[in-house]
Amino acid sequence: MVINNFWQQWVEAHVALEKDTEWLGENGWTMPLWADPGIVSKLRNASGDIDKAFVRWYTADGNKRLRELWNRLRNSKGLCRWRTVIEQTIDSYLERRYAVVVPCLLIVIEGAIAHGADALRKPVTNPKGSAINKCLQTEAGMRRLIWISIQSFIKPIFGNASFTASRPIKLNRHWVIHGRDTKAWGLRRESIRLFHALDTISTVVDRKR
Numbered sequence: 001m002v003i004n005n006f007w008q009q010w011v012e013a014h015v016a017l018e019k020d021t022e023w024l025g026e027n028g029w030t031m032p033l034w035a036d037p038g039i040v041s042k043l044r045n046a047s048g049d050i051d052k053a054f055v056r057w058y059t060a061d062g063n064k065r066l067r068e069l070w071n072r073l074r075n076s077k078g079l080c081r082w083r084t085v086i087e088q089t090i091d092s093y094l095e096r097r098y099a100v101v102v103p104c105l106l107i108v109i110e111g112a113i114a115h116g117a118d119a120l121r122k123p124v125t126n127p128k129g130s131a132i133n134k135c136l137q138t139e140a141g142m143r144r145l146i147w148i149s150i151q152s153f154i155k156p157i158f159g160n161a162s163f164t165a166s167r168p169i170k171l172n173r174h175w176v177i178h179g180r181d182t183k184a185w186g187l188r189r190e191s192i193r194l195f196h197a198l199d200t201i202s203t204v205v206d207r208k209r
Contacts, residue, residue: 131154
C-alpha cells in the first residue's frame with residue numbers, strides 16, 4: 001500500500017461495510033464495537049439464527065460478556081444522566097423482570113440518541129429523524145457506520161404501528177410504551193438486544209465533539 005493512498009483506502013473500506021451494517025441493523029442488532037468492523041460482513045454471510053448467536057455470546061459463562069457490557073454502560077460519561085435507570089434495569093434483568101427492562105431501556109435509548117444527535121434540548125421527538133440526519137451529516141468512516149447501524153436498527157422499533165392492526169412482528173416502542181402488548185415478544189432476548197444497542201449508542205455519546 002502506498003502511504004499517500006492510505007486515507008482513500010481507509011474511506012473505501014468503511015464505505016464497503018455500509019450495506020452490511022445496514023443489513024445487520026435491519027435484522028435486529030447494532031454494530032458490535034467489541035469486534036473488528038469486518039464482522040458485519042461475516043455475519044451477513046453466515047448461516048444460522050443471528051438472534052440466538054448474539055444471546056449465546058452474551059449469556060455464556062454466567063453472563064460474562066453481558067456483565068462486561070454493563071460495566072461499560074456504568075462507566076459511560078455520556079450516559080451519566082441515565083445511570084440510575086441503567087442500574088435498575090440491570091438489577092431487574094438479574095431478577096428476570098424483563099418486562100421492566102424493555103420499556104426502561106427504550107426510554108434511555110431514545111434519550112441517548114437525541115443526546116448523540118445534538119437534539120436533547122431541541123423540540124425533536126423522532127429519534128429516526130435524528131439518526132437519519134446524523135448519517136447524512138457524517139463523513140465515511142466508523143462514526144458513519146455507527147449511525148447507519150443505529151438508524152437501521154431503530155427504524156422498526158420506533159416505527160408507526162397502528163393499534164387497530166395486528167401486533168408488529170418486531171419489538172415496537174409505540175406498542176410497549178402505550179401498554180398495548182409485550183407478552184408476544186421474547187423479552188429476555190429483547191432485553192439483551194436493547195442493552196447491546198445502548199452499548200453501541202454510548203460510543204457516539206461519549207465521543208461527541
